[in-house]
Amino acid sequence: MxxxxxxxxxxxxxxxxxxxxxxxxxxxxxxxxxxxxxxxxxxxxxxxxxxxxxxxxxxxxxxxxxxxxxxxxxxxxxxxNASAARVVGAKITSSGIFFVVTDFEGVVLAHLSVPVRVSALPLDMLADLVEDGVRRCVLDAGLGLADVTTVALAVPGIVEHGSGRVRSSTILQGNDVPLAAFMSKRLGVATIVESDANAIAKAQHWFGQARQCDDFVLVSLEDSLGLGVMHDGQIFRGARELSLDLGHMMMGVSNAQSLRLADIASEKAILDEENADLRLREAMRVGRGMSHVRRLLEEGNDGFAAAASRAGEALGIAIANLAGLFAPPLVILVGSSLALGRDLIEPLQASFERALTEPLRAVTNIVIDEIGDEAWARGAAAVALSELYGAPWSTTGPAARIT
The missing domain is CATH 1.10.10.10 (Winged helix-like DNA-binding domain superfamily/Winged helix DNA-binding domain)
Structure with missing residues (x-):
């Protein structure tokens, strides 16, 4: 054996x-x-x-x-010892990059928000923005880059955690991007790349709704539909340490086509229902598309109401399937799509209740948390700290991670 x-x-x-x-x-x-x-x-x-x-x-x-x-x-x-190490966490979205610097306990020392259209940028230009943001945020914390042990970047999509490659993402040009290696060389600091869903799951476990819970499921409702699974206090990753993507869940298959959850419930699927509104297009450019849709729903827009309802119903079924697989005490919902409010949440909860099997009704609860972008960046920092906590240290710092 x-x-x-x-x-x-x-x-x-x-x-x-x-x-x-x-x-x-x-x-x-x-x-x-x-x-x-x-x-x-x-x-x-x-x-x-x-x-x-x-x-x-x-x-x-x-x-x-x-x-x-x-x-x-x-x-x-x-x-x-709070001063034993300092790390930088950053969340990269289609409309901005958000940075935090934390100490060894995860306490935020400085934060920074940079609004920018990331999805339209080549990798070299994105790296310039990340480097400048890291340096500025570190300076705001009263530190220098030499004082930083690790930088952790959270991105939407499928990430191979061990190698730091982004296999696919809605914000990066092309697939299989070696983002961790690229930024490590650029910054001269060890860099980790993690999916944003895993990063916010870590933030929920350390600082948020799941501080007293070592087993839960998190669903991220943003540009993509991310999934984070925490088991026994550790993030679950697939083969080759790949992150999980709920948007790929199959919702139906016919001879003509296959239907994935992202085709019904992603932000893109909802926003594409009505794309002639000039104000909506402007809001989408700056990452405020769902907030603008909320106003349109309040004005009685039937097209978006139907799209939000379909998305909610599909998400409820998908989450019930997750409950059937993992039987988690908590399912935490986060992300910008929560701005749709009751038009999304009520159909979601109703279809979840209908699809949930009887033994799980007293087990699994849905928690909705409309957190800000800083929490996602802080989750990325917590991912970096978690790796430091398990790393073999000497008096000069942690040894390089073996992959």
Whole structure:
């Protein structure tokens, strides 16, 4: 029988110890053992190494001023060293790039928004904007690029996480773009590329609706229909660490054609219902298409109302299928399409209830979260921090990731 890779197990254990300290804020070694089920010997070895690398620091709890007869040993508590590393997270959309710089705990030190039509740009020009945004945001945080350990970019589409290649995306020209390698060379800083759905799933787990939940499903309703699955506190990825794409889910097949969820429920599918409106086209150029459609719906636009209803019904069925596969306690909906409001959400919830099997009715809940773009960038930063938490460190920093 094949045994587990010792270095992989050490990395997993390091991650769980650091993540437990992050979640707790301040915790003793005994409490870490209770929460992780790791042995005292393992915890002692890991925490000693983390202290040597200055990733964590100690704090004593207890009154040291009592007389010798009654003095007890103070509790030694462990906390993250916030200054141990700084990372940059960025979300790239069709209409803008959003940056954050965070410390080792994930606290935002600076943020920046750059409105730009990314989908119309060649890779060299996009790289210029990303580099300038990273440098500006780092400067705003009172740092230099040499102080940054990792940059993480979140993009819509299918991403091969290990290699950092974007296999397909609505915002990049062409397929199989080696974005991580390209930006690592440009910035001189290790760069990670992740799907935006996985990044926001990480943000929900660290800072949002799923802070107390290690198993959930996230559906991103934007230019593309992204899917993030969190299992046992870790992002689930497919073969070759590929991200997931809900838009590819088949909703029907005939001899004439196949129908995918994206053909019914993506932003493009909804917006294409009515494309003669000049104001709508202008709103779409700056990433405000769905907000403009919301106003048209309030004015009684029947075409968009029908499109939003069809999208909602299809999404409800798709989410019920996800519930049947994963039985998650939470399904979190995020993204700009939520601007459609009840015209999308009510048909979605109704078709979800109809399609959901009886055993799951008391298990799975849908949570709607209309978060801002900074949260997505912060999720990208959390992806970078997660990799640092599991990386083998020395006094000079984490070793390069082996893929």
């Amino acid at each position: 094949k045994t587990a890779d010792p270095e992989l197990m050490r990395a997993i254990n390091r991650f769980h110890v650091l993540d437990t300290i992050r979640r707790s804020g301040s915790i003793s070694r005994v409490e870490i053992g209770e929460r992780t089920q790791l042995s005292a010997t393992t915890i002692s070895a890991i925490t000693a190494s983390l202290l040597d690398d200055s990733l964590i620091v100690t704090r004593h709890e207890g009154d040291l001023r009592r007389d010798n007869a009654n003095r007890g040993r103070p509790r030694v508590m462990l906390t993250l």
